[in-house]
Amino acid sequence: MTKGRILLVEDDSALAELLVYNLKREDFEVAHTADGEEAMLLAQETPPDLVLLDWMIEGISGIEVCRRLRRHPDTANVPIIMLTARGEEADRIRGLETGADDYITKPFSPRELVARVGAVLRRVRPALAGEQLAYGDLEMDIVAHKVRRGGESIALGPTEFRLLRHFLEHPGRVFSRERLLDSVWGHDSDIEPRTVDVHIRRLRKAVNAGGRSDIIRTVRSAGYALDSDAAR
CATH class of the missing domain: 3.40.50.2300 (Response regulator)
Structure with missing residues (x-):
């Protein structure tokens, strides 16, 4: 990266x-x-x-x-x-x-x-300053490859981890499926844009487990963002 x-x-x-x-x-x-x-x-x-x-x-x-x-x-x-x-x-x-x-x-x-x-x-972009990223009660240890929310560990697959890292590096910014494909999967990816939706659902399920508020905002016709306002 x-x-x-x-x-x-x-x-x-x-x-x-x-x-x-x-x-x-x-x-x-x-x-x-x-x-x-x-x-x-x-x-x-x-x-x-x-x-x-x-x-x-x-x-x-x-x-x-x-x-x-x-x-x-x-x-x-x-x-x-x-x-x-x-x-x-x-x-x-x-x-x-x-x-x-x-x-x-x-x-x-x-x-x-x-x-x-x-x-x-x-x-x-806090990731450039060290090994930790955080947004609200969500924390990521980049080196140890661990994610916690509210102090509890969250299990993520490699793609969901990269996706969440990208969101944590740019909190509040809305990214289209195409931008996420480019940034998370890479320029040469032949993955369909709709595949992003599948991984967003997986990520959302993991970080919102246990009745936690949803902090991934869906913006119609625009894309997705890590945004605490999504829960309001």
């Missing part, structure tokens, strides 16, 4: 090539575009785990891309790091107020960028 999917929006081809190389070397999956409009399409088609966004890009500006990403429900919570030559405090504040989570002023070293990416992802 990769450390995360990064969308890099940068029109300096030499810098983009350098960043893609360094991020992939650190086991990140990277999609790159130099165009703001294409960045929006890519982000909405396959929401990334983090966006690296240059302020000055082709088409719509980076600051406008940031604003639109924050307005769209599929990308509203995706962390964004702005990359820019603008070092003035007013510009940094503008970027942060628009919705950026962090801000890196050029020139910077690839090592610094990778470190910043890791720091931001650790804040939003």
